[in-house]
Structures are given as C-alpha cells and as structure tokens.
Amino acid sequence: SNLKKNTLEDYVVQSETLLVNQDYTNAGKLASTVLEEPKLNPEQKIRLNRICAQIIHDTEIPLKVHSDQRLEAFHKYFRDSIPEDRPLTIDEHLMLANVFEWQSKYKNAVDHIGSAIDLGAEDVVTLLKRKLELLPRTGYDIEQQYDQTLDEFGNRDDLSEDDLVWAIDLKTERLFRNGEFTQAVDLISKTLPRIKEEKNHLSLAYSLALGEYYQNQPDRAEPTLRTILNQLPSRDELVAKVLFLLGRICVDERPEEAEHFFDTLISNYPHTSYHLAGLVGKGQSCAMMFRFTDSTAAYLQALDLLNEIGPNKLIGKNDINQSLEKASEYLSKKDHLTQALALAKLEYDHLDVDDDQARSVMLVRLGTWHRQLAQLQSERLERVASNQIAESLKGQIHENYHRAAEYLLELSSSPTILDRQSAQILWQASACYEKANLPDDAQRILELFVKKWPNDTLIPEALFKLAQIYQSKNDFLSAETNYKILIADFARTPVGLQSPVALAQCYFAMGSNYYTQAEAVLREMVEDTSNQKLYTPESIEFRKAMFLLGKIYYFTGQYDRCVARLEEALERDSVNRASPEAIFLIAQSYRKISEDNLKKISQTTDRSLKNSLAMARQENLKRAKDLYTQSIAAIEKVSSRSELEENYLQQAYIDRADCLFDLGQYPQAIKAYEQVIDHYEKTSAALASYVQIANAYQRLGQYGKIKAVLERMKWLMQQLPDDAFAEPGKPFSRRDWQEWIDWNYRSGLLDYQPEYLAKTSGDPANF
Template sequence: MADDVVDIEIDPGKKTWRELWQVPTLALAVVLLLAGLIGVVATRPKPDINGMIRIAETRLERGDHAGTLEMLNGKVRQHVDAPFFTDAHLQQFHTLRGRAVAKGQRELGVQETQNYESVLSEFKAAEKAGAKLGNEDQLLRLESLIATEQYDEATDRLERLDDELSAERIALRKRIIEVAMGARHPRIELAESHLLTLTRDPMLGVDDRCWAAARRAEIQLDQGFINEAITGILREMPRVASAKAGARGELFTLLGRGYMESGAVSEARKQLERATELIDSDDDLFAQTLMQLGRSLELTGEMELALEQFELVTQDYAGSKSYLPAMLARGDVLSAISETDPAQYSKEESIGAYVRFVDEAVGRAPEPLLLEAIKSMLQRSEEQFVKNDLVAASQYVQLAEDIHGILDTPVEVLHMQARVNFAMAEEMLRGAITGEAHVIDLADADPVTRAQTQRHYIRAADYYRRLADRIAGTDDDAAYAHSLWMAADAFDRGGDVAEAIAGFSEFAISITDDPRVPEAQFRLARAYQASGDYSLAAQQFEGLLTDSHDERLGKNVGPFAVLSHVPLAQVYLADIDSDNDSRAEELLNIVIRGELGDVNSDAFAMALASIGQVHYLKGQYPRAIESLTEAVARNPGTRDIHRLRFLLADSRRLEAEMITQTLTQGSIAPSVARELIGKQTEHLTIAAGLFADVRDGLEEVDPRRRTALETMYLRNSYFYVGDCAFDLGEFETAIRSYSIAKDRYAEDAASLIAMVQIFNSYFELGDLERARTASERARRFYETLPKEAWEDKSLPMTQADWERWLDSSYELAAMRTDGLGG
C-alpha cells in the first residue's frame, strides 16, 4: 500500500524533505489499519453454515423452491471458498441447488434448457465434492438429460436405476420415446430402440403395453408402412382389451388413420367414431381423433364438415399435438372450398389460413409437418399458376419459402419461385413487346410497369441462379443446364447486363454439349454490345461466323451466325476504329444481297436499316434513301419506325440541299436544271410529310418512355417541317409550322431557329413590318440565352441559317435606311 502512495507522486525528486517525511508515516498508518481490520475479522464469530443449510432443506421440503434458492444463493454461496466451508457443506449446497431448480421448474410448468443444464451442473459438482446422489436426484438428473437430448448418457443411467424404480424407469423410457419422436428432426432409430426395450420389460403393465403399440403403429404410419401398422394394431387389440378406455381409443384412432391412408375411408371413419366413444373429450387424443375424422371427410369431398372438425381442434385444443396439423388442414380445405364456392370462402381467406399456420409453426412444428406444409403450398401455387392467377401463385410459394427461408428452402420452392416471377414479368409485358423474341425492349413499357417487370425478371433470375447452385454436382445435368440458362435469360430480359454477361459466359463454358451454346454466345455478344464493350462483342460475333463453317459445330451455330451479321456490323460502325467500317458494309451487303436466305426475314430488314444509316452518315443520300425507303416499308409497326422515318426524311432534306448547291455552281443546261428542281421539290415534299409523321408519332409516346435520341428526333422534326416548307417557297406554311415549333419549345434554344425562320419567311413575302417585329423578337430572345446553350450539336440550326439571318437582317436594315433617306 505504501508503494501505491509513492507511485502517485508526480516527481518525487523535486520534493523537499518537509514534504516527503509524510510518506513513511502514511505507510505506517496503513499497516496499523490493516492490523486492526485483521483483528476485527479474527474475533468475528463464524456463520452457522449447518443452520443455513437446514433452513434451505426445510424450505425445499415445504415446496418453497424460490426460498430455498434465495437462502443458498444469498446466504450460503458467499462462504463457499471460506476455510470453514467443508466438503459436506459443498455436497449439500450443490445437491440442494440442483433439486430446487429441477422441482421449481417442474412446479411452474417451465421447460427451459438453461435450467436443465443448471441441474446437471449442480449434481455433477455435488458428486465431484464426494456426494452420493439418491434415487430422487438420479430421476431428476435423468429428466434433465432427456430434456437436453443427451440420450446416450440418459440411456446408460436409465439401465442402472434400482429395480425398485421400475415404474419410474418405464415412465422415463416413454419420455425418451416421446421426445425422440416429437423432435423437429425426429430420432426414429432411437425411439424404435427404446420401444423394443420397453416392450421386453417384465414390469410393463397393460396400459403401457397399449401405449407402446400405439407408438410403434405411429412410427410405421409416418414411414409409409400402412399395412404393417394396421396388422400390428389388429393383433395387439385382444392383448390390451383390459387397458383403460383412453389407451384403447388411441389404437382405434391410429387404426382409422391407417385405413384412411390405405384408401378404405368408410372403414377408417368407423374406427374413428369408435375412438371418440372411448377417449375423453378433454384429452389431447380426442383432438387427434377429430383431426383424423376431418381428414376422412376431406377425402370424400365433404369439405364443410371437414372444416368443422379442423376448426374444433384449432379453437379448443390449442395446446395439443394436433393444433398445428389442424391449422394446416384448415388452410387446405379453405383453399378447396374457395375454388368451388368463392362466395362462401374467398381465396384471400384460404391464403390467410396458411399465413396463420406459418406464423405459428415456424420454429415450433416438427420437420415432417413443415415439409407437408411446403408440399401443400407448392400444390396450391401450381394450381393457381396453371389458372394464370399469378398473384395467388406468388403468395402461396412465398409462404412455402418463409417456412425455412431462402437459404434452406427445398429446391422445389426455388424452382416454383423462379417460374412464377418469370411468368409475372412476361404477363406485365404481354401485348407491349416488340423486336426480337429473345430481347424484350423494356422501353416499350411505362415506368411503373418497367420497374415491376424488371424486379420480377431479376427475382426470377436470382431464384434460377440459386437453384443451379443447389443442384450443381448432382446427376440432374439437364436441370442444372436449364437453371443456368434461365438465370442468364432472365437477367438479360431484366436489363441487368453485367449479370447476363456472367450467366451466358458460364453457360457457354460449362455446358459445352448443349445445343443452346451458340445462342448463349450470341446473347453474350449482344450483352457486350449493349454495355458498349464493342471489342468483346465483335470477338463473340466473329467466333460464331467462324464456327458456322465447322462441320461439327455448324448445325447449331448456323442460325445465330446468320443473326450475327447485322449486329456485328453495328458494332464495327459504333466503335472508334474506322478501319473496320468497310467490314461492316461488307456484312450488311451480304444480308441485303440475299446470300443468307429469306429477304423477308428480320435480319434483312435490320440490314437495310443499318446500311441506310451508313450511307446517311457518309453523305451518300441517294443510296440512303433507297435503303431506308425499303426499311420503312418493312418495319411499319415497330418502335424503330420513328428513327427510320427521321433518317429517311433527313436524307431527302439533305439531298435537296445538295441539289441546291449543284444548281448554284455554274451553268447547267435548262432541261437538267428543270429535272433537278423537280427532284428537289419531290424530296422536300416527301421529307415534310415524313417529318410530320415522326413528330406526330413520337408525340403519342409517353415522354417518360422516350429515349434521348427520340427526344431529339421529335424536336428536330418540328423545325424541319418548317424548313421543308421554306425551301419549297411555301412561306405561309413555313410560318405556321415554325410558330407551332416555337410554342412547343418556348424555353429551348431551338426556339430561336423558329423565330429567325419566321423573320426570313416574312422577309421573303415582302412583309417588312412583320419581318422587323420577328427579327426584334429573335434578337431579344437570343440575348437571353447563355453561351453554353449553343453547345448542343443536335440543334437544327446550321451555319447557313445563321448566314441567312445575317443577310436578311442586313438587307432589312439597308431598306430601312434607304426609306429614311428618301
């Protein structure tokens, strides 16, 4: 202690002697204080441990278990390590604590594992201290061993019980059998072993013999040995004729169950009715009999009467073994009634019955009942799936999954979940799907439908993926391949490109002998294309083209090699490498020349559209017009029609501009000029109509569903209708078109284009006053626009438009000056 005081000094070396003299004095004072305390302790009388233990024993004898523990834990326990606490005290302390916990829990009707473990721990500590446990303590220990499922030790100690405890030995063996059979994962072999030993016990009475026969029959019925169970009960009946009525009644109940499961329903009902006469209505066995009666009525189609039996059990026997099975059976019967008479019970009520079962059964019911419930709910789900009631199918299968959770649910549940979610996604898009059968364009759906559809596709994909993982390594190679394929397919349809790539890659690598491998490669290439990874997409497409010439692979690859030509060309045109553009044109021309077969195919139409776009981008407008005109004719009802019409319209508008340049470049024969002007007029007239079609068509598309490209096509079409009219010299029509465009895009920089062209139109008409007004409006609007507004390269205002505004404004100003001068 003195050292502790010294240690708290911050810097003793700087202390004066006057300050430091107090340290040894303080140390001496502490020593004296401790000596005084020791003297006090030494003279205190020892506690009366024997008296405390006698009080605890007395309280235990009176049944005051809590008082016993209060004395042992509150008064005695603090002295356990004291030198005067003898081995005999320790033996009594632990033995009494073990008894108090065991008897107290039994009295309260509590069955807490922790308490049973405490009993075992106390008795073990008592024996370690040298105690010899009596018969009563041995029985209490056996109860705890059975409750904690320590069957080996329980069996060993059971065999060593004194002969005078034969009745208790029989009762405990019956308890082992009950616990083993009633466990969530039943220990049937253990139960059968103890049943055999029990029936050989010479002290077994007739009632217990009847009980043992019932347990053997129950095991046989649960395992499907129906005839053996029936025969065994019939043979045992004469031997137990003197048993109590309730015991014999249970045999009749099990006999009825056996007949029912063998299909002899009328005989089953006869035996069950006999059982009701023997079993007291307050007995849990009566609930089991009602349960079996309900089953017999269900089998004969008497659903309302069956429901009455099940509801009696769920209402009056909530603590019985039959409670949860009756809840499940109630759901089954309500489901059946709701299908035939929905006015009496709705489908929602039947689903609600299953919900209640799941809420109460999870964590409580034995595993066989849970598996029976899953089977039943899967059957309900399949029934609704066949009827295309996918919402109900989804609810039933989700309940089946909730029983064990997604990680432990049977593979049948995963498969049903996958099927239902995939079907729900398909149902949502039915009637709104366009394009290739294997690629669903979710842009065709409204935002809410699109989000829900994607969710169901992704859920389906996840379940198929989990299913594939669960059955991997089994003998069912076909199911594994199917699950892998469907997972990748659903991810693709749901728009999860990364997972689709992973899925199709795995399929193509691991399922090499499947005829769908070429399609997987094709889908993989399309997924790479969609993600912008053009190099990997090209590798896959080119690989298909190469494999199509292989005699061994060509049979399955061929169709997908044909389909690869157009998307491969699109990939080459979209990448930054211009050196492969010629390869793209070559691929498209192969399709257009009909070298791959039917000119009425989707591939041919896609090739026409793509080659048309190539010519358009190269400024080869006559060739673009030729290809795009045919592409538009072949794609009248597709979503892509707006893009094709816009490209065709713009090709004609730009070709008209090319003709204008030709006409202004020098001397041209009058006949040639007239022919060119005629073609120019034709191009502009047709272009104006096409731009109007694009404008009107895209206005009907929900703005939330338009792509960025479609939004640009819509805006530019408004202005190009006016441009075509202006170039045709139809200035009144141009003014009307530009005014509509200006009002439609009042806040857009493109609105300036309309204002400028309105000014130019009035100027061409000679209406100078309106031209000045229009010019002033354009100028004021132009001044409000930020510089970055003109960074949009897609604005339909070219350098020529700016020059035309400048020229017209200059001429208008010159006219005004001349007028003032005059």
C-alpha cells in the first residue's frame, strides 16, 4: 500500500540512502522488493541491482566464512548492475577481486587487482602486496608474473621500510629456493645499509646469514647470528629462526652445542613449528653423538607433533625424512649399521604410500645395509671363541639376511623397477633367503623366478640352486629333473659342469638300488673320452667324481676298485675336503680285503696258496693300520667335523687297534685300545676295548693284568649312562656286560694253572 503513495524513483533513492547509512538490512529488503516491480525503467533496475550487490559485498567483508549462495547472488546482481559496453571502474574491479578471493578463485581475483592498478588505483603498494599474496595460491604457473610483480613492488620509491624489508624477504626466499644464493646475498648486502629500524635491520641480517649458510660459508654466518641472539628478547620469533640456523650450522661438527640450541627451541616455543624443528635437530645431533635412544625418541616426538600441529612452512614430513636420512647415512659410515637401520626403518615407515620412487630408494638402502650388517657379523663369527656368542651371532646373521630378503622382495614388485631389474632383485632376494637358512622361502622365490623369466641368463644357476634345495629336503626326484635339464641344455655352464656329480650324489643318497645309476653318471665323466673336453683330470669336478666313484665302489663291496679310484683321487688332490674320508675308506677296503683273505684261507687246502693268502692278509692289515693312523690325523685336522666324520674318526681308532691285534702286535694293540678308551670313555666302545685288552694280555700270557682290566670295566660300568647301552649296533645291555665280567672271575682264568689251560681253548676272555 505504501508503494502507491510514492513513486518508484522515490523508493530507489530511499534504498540508496539506507545503503549510504549502512542500514544494510532495510536497504536490502526495500531494494529487493522494488526490483519485483514490472514498471521499473532500465536505469532504475541497474541502480537497485547495484545496491543489492553492494550490500552482499559489504556484509561479507567482516566474515571469516562466506556463504556460497550469497556470493553467487552477488554475481547475478553485479552483472545486472553494469550497463552494456561500459568498462568496470576501479572500485568494481576491487569489489570483484574480493568476492573471487572469498570463493577461492584466486586467478580471477589477481586479474581484477591488476586491472584496478592499471586504471590508476591509489594505494598501489597495498594492492601489489595483496597480488603477491594471492599469486602463489592460484594453482597456475605464475613464476614469471610473480617475479615481475615482486620486482615492480620492490623498485617503488614510496615503500615504507617495513614494506621494503617485506619485499626483500620475499625476493631472497625465491632466490634461495632457486639456488641463487649469491644474488640473494648481494641484494641483502645492498639493502641493509638503508634499513634504520633495529628489528628490520636484524631481520635482514638474519636473511644475509642464511644466504651465507647456503653458500657453504657458515663461518661468516655464525658471528652475525650470535650478534642477533644477544640483541633480541629470548622468545622473539626471529630468535627462534636464529637458534634453528645455529643448530644446523653446528650439528655436523659440534653436535653437543647444536643440541643446546635445539633444546632451547623445544623449551621456549612449545607446540609450534619451532618446537618441531628443535625435535628434528635434536634427533640428528644425538645421532651424531651416538646417543641412539635419545635420537630415536626425538624423531618419534617430532612425528607425533607434526600430526598434532599439521603442515607448516618451517618443517614438514619431507624435512624430517631428510634429517633421518642424514643421520642414518652418518651412522652407517661409522659402522653403526644396527642403529642406522633403526632410523632408516623409521624414515621408511613414514614415507607417503604413493611415493613409489622414495620407497624404492629406501628399500634398496634397507636391503643393502641388512646384507652389509650380516656380512660384518659373519666376519666377526670367524673370530669368536665362545659358543654362546657364536650361536647368538648366527641368529642375528640369519635375521639380517631374512630382513634383506623381505625388503628386496618388496622392491622387486615396485612400479619404478624395470622387468630386468626386477629379475635381478628377485635373484638377490633368493640368495638372502638361502643365507638366512630359509630354504622354503628361497625355493619359493627361485620357482617364481624360473616361471617368470624362463629365458633369463640366470636360469641355469636358478635351476641348480633349486636342485640343491630339493636335494637337501630329500626330494631327489625333483632334484634329478633339474640336474638332467642342466646336463642336457646347459652342459658348458659352470653349474652344468657341476650337475653330473650332484646328480650322482642324489642317486647315492637314494639308496643301494640307485648305486648303478650313480656309477654310470660318474664313469661317463672320468672314462668317456668324448667328455674330456668338458672334464680334464685337473678339473675340480673330475676329482670330485673320482672320490664319489670310489665311495660307491666301497659301498657296493668292490674294494679293489675302491682302492684304485680313491688312491688315484688322492694323488690328484690330497687337500680335498673329501680326502680324510677317502683315506678312511681305503683303510676300510684293505681291512675288508684282509677279511676276504682269511675267508679264502679257511676254504683252501693248498698249503702254498694258504701261505700266499696269509702273507697278503698280513700286508693288507699293515696297510689298513697305517691308513687308519693317517685318517685319524686327517680327520682331527678338520675344524668343524660332521657327524659322519665323527663316526669315521671313532671307527678309525677302533679298527686300527683291531688291525694291530689281528697282526699279533699285542703290546701295540693294547696301547691303541687304551687310546679308544681315552677318547670314548663314555661309550660302549670303551667296554669293547677293555675286552680286547683282556684278550691281548691273555695272548701275551700276562693273566695277572686281566683282573685290573676287569676292575676298570666295573668302574666304567657304574659311570656310563643308560643310553650308552642303547647305541645302534650295540646288542649288549648293562646286565650282559656285568654277567661277562662275573663269568671271567668265576672261570678260573685269573688263577692261572697249566692244567686248566690244557682243558680249555686258551682264550676264555673272548666270547
């Protein structure tokens, strides 16, 4: 009804008056109501739309959070408030700049600020500062535009000292970022004499020191920084920057002093980016002083604080990771690999999951350091005397190779790794699993390798390693398959040349039913002239084949052939690891041949043949006896004997004594049996040796000494554990031995009488 009392023009003017008086609520209500009148002329519509746009703009200025709906309404009103073909005014450009900034459309805001400056806006300094603040937020490539704007701002004559220092700070920051340290230092040096206000002067002096630090001139920067430190209040922000830079200068050469600066930051600037910087610096300085617990704790606190305070301009996750990298690299160079690995693992755990390149670099480092640590521990193991320490070291070695393998396995599947590189890394992982004593994992990786890269140059070695693993697990058929492939397809490769002996070892381990196949493989190596180009008598594999062939002949009862092969093998290679076993088997063969001589003596009535066989038996026993002595010496020289070698050694002691007994050399036999007792007094072999000593004294007619032997046996019986009577191949129980001793006491043998001996076999002790 009121609208009818006034003209439309009156209401437009009234809206404008309310706007001027900043009565935004009533001005907005009236203007929006009048805009609905159909009789408005175009000029009135423009004025009313301008009022509505202005109200939205002015009421949004003090707000921290802006309404998207209101800002979109602003643009509608603003568009309708501009006559066609009329350029925008300075105020209109600035109004649009504000709204676009509130909408985070920084590129549009920057463009309108530039247009306002071009049209002759008055406060150019303020507008240029605002433009410099907004340009980095546009998301566009603005480097050139930013530099031009910054130079335009810095070269103005009407700048206040504060604005000049602000501009110099921005310029030097960009120069620092681009590595143009000399230009930055020159700029600051030229500007510094013009600065009179102390705070600004000290701020620029700090920037100058920072530039000198970046120029690798810390000796020039440090005095300036210490001067600033003495002239400002202890909790000033510039002091925090100075403390941080002084800590960085000192951390490598003077970590104790650096820690003091970082501790001051931690104490004086809690829960700030400077607190965070102090923790990172403390972590690095403690690492330099080998205070590993303190270093790790500081880095962990830094990571927690970063999550708490969020991203900041001073220290980010990348800065923490770079510090961790420097600390871990330093520790690795100082041979503190365990601690270096702990920091490197911390760095790796906090890398971005999508940063494939950085993760790959860290995986290489972690895998390499774990292998290096395992190698150092292996070298130390060779010098360790304590079994307890040795076992602990072995566990650590296996663990480090295991971790290296895991990191390499992860690296092999990284998107940054090429196919060929992946194959090589997977190969290294399998080797680490082997050294970690994890054959199942090594097998899994090698089988994957063979499947994925069947034409790789490492395939022969992969097949051989797999065959070795299969063989160690008694999966002889799988091992046989691989060895045959190697012999057929890769005969001239190093592993192909090793495969026949390995295949023969497989057959040998499979049992007597496969001895013939083992012999055939080996004879083809050492006898087939067509293979001489592959295996010369001087080659290692030829000599291995000779040793194994002789061993097969022994276990198949071909003792003459065994002796021939093994003696030839020893002539070619007397220092081979198999030499002690070969000497023992030759001795055993001569003993077996002597037993065959004795058997033939009992089977013939030809006196001449009997004499010949008896002489041969004596000669074979002598050879066996001498070879047992040699095998004892050879086996005892082996530093780390296998269970089989321990068995050979015990048997050699026993059989040497038996040979002396069979030769009738009873005093020497008694001494030899005493050696058996000395070496194996906690076993039933000692009891058997006492029996033979008693028999030897009987043969020598020294019956009085037999009682002493029986008494020693009784004492030993009391000392032996029950399991000594349960050894494989030992049928006599403790009770059986006791009954034998008692029988000897009752037999009358110990009370020697010729009449008694005439009625006996003369050998009552031998049962």
